[in-house]
Amino acid sequence: MQGIWFSELQTPGLALSVKLKKTLHHEKTPYQDLAVVETESYGRMLLLDNIIQTTVGDEFFYHEMIAHVPLNTHPNPRTALVIGGGDGGVIREIIKHPSIEKATLVEIDARVVANAREYLPEISCGLDDARVEIRFEDGIEHVRQMENTYDVIIVDSTDPIGPAVGLFSAEFYRNVYRALKPDGLFVAQTESPLFNGRLIRRIQRDLAEIFPIARLYLATVPTYPGGLWSFSLGSKEYDPLEVDWKKAPQLVTRFYTPAIHQGAFALPPFVQEILDKR
Template identity: 55%
Template sequence: MSIWFTEKQTQSFGITGKINQILENEKTEYQQLDMLETEQFGNMLLLDNMVMTTEKDEFVYHEMIAHVPLFTHPSPKKVLIVGGGDGGTVREVLKHSSVEKVTQVEIDNKVVEYSKKHLPHISSSFGDSRTELIIGDGFDHIIKSNNKYDVILVDSTEPVGPAAGLFTKGFYAGIAKALKEDGIFVAQTDNPWFKAELIRNAIRDTKEIFPIARLYTCNIPTYPSGMWTFTIGSKKYDPLDVDPNRISDINGQYYTPELHQASFVLPKFVQNLCK
């Protein structure tokens, strides 16, 4: 008998994968957490029945959320990650030699615990001396910070449950205050096929707070529709002005100097969301 998991991406559409075994199944203080061993994508982390990451395709998301802003900023030293308890974003951030400290604020310690256990390649940098892991509320941390970070990365789940407040204009305004005068932030902002209004709101709010606001995309097969967006807000540096020759080899599998520029080339229907 085969076991299959379906993430219902809308009420009438989903993506399905064959499961070899269920590794973890727990209702944490904040959300439903499942760790599955899938036949196609290796170990897979689910939160509230939504795919967060898999062993096979995780590099796309983590490289794109980290390297686009970190190569846009000329000398990022202090970086904040909100969410991202699997550890993949930390791993990519630490590939930048200028980074002196990464502070990660994850609300659910169980995400960190089970990622260390079942996703060791993704969570491999939690023990790095430059990493500070705080189990707490990222929204509160942002509000209490002032002129502190060069780059802030919002590596959140969907806008439900504990992550709902991370998609508000008030949160983006708090990020602007927590950033230094030339700071940059990036937030994952879902997909344009099913969450067009979310993207429209995110880019509009970012434009009202930051002098430079742009949207970029990548392809992640286990995420809804496969097409994923990130919203970047910058106080000074435009990601489109980055010299490709300044982008060093990060030993990645997706991000390249050419892709840095190309990821900002949007299909017309996505361009329309940014107006």
């Protein structure tokens, strides 16, 4: 292969390689190694500890699916919290919803937001909206302190390593439950069904014990391991499969549609087996 390539070692036996045009920025933040590179096929790409977080070319698959599924499930979401997500992609999607009065971003690493503002304007463009509040703190601590505050909570976190480990724990989900309003709901990115089956099964079981409604849905994310990604949803009242589409807002999107929302909950047998296994 000619030229300079970046390879993410996605599993011990699998790498995803992208050809680079140039490295735009590289630094060690207090939390992680951060790089922004320009790729040939996906445009600009954000790396944290050599793991692909997002690319301009495929970010909309992920950001639209993690945001609009919960926001359209709630009939009138006014307050939303994003944990992680310092690139701003989820915030950009949240503020498309006319009912939103306040969107809070809780990101542990201020350098992610600063670099997204400088190098990823297509993704971070919503961060200056008047409804958005940005707090640089640990999302685990934030939900511990909140009660009856949010309609929707979205956990857009790094993989369960380092500061994100606690974002995948049952204790965290119980605190999320408390931080939600009485009819609130939450979604978290929960990794690859091909490579993280046991993690997904454990999370779904934890959620089923805490929330009356617990569901798994899937979407394609080309740059994440395996290309198929999972999202886990816990809801106090509203079922994501019973959205009244006549009342849902008209959204300008590139991936998400009501039919894709419904279809995302249809699980292939190999994923259903992950959930059913004892």
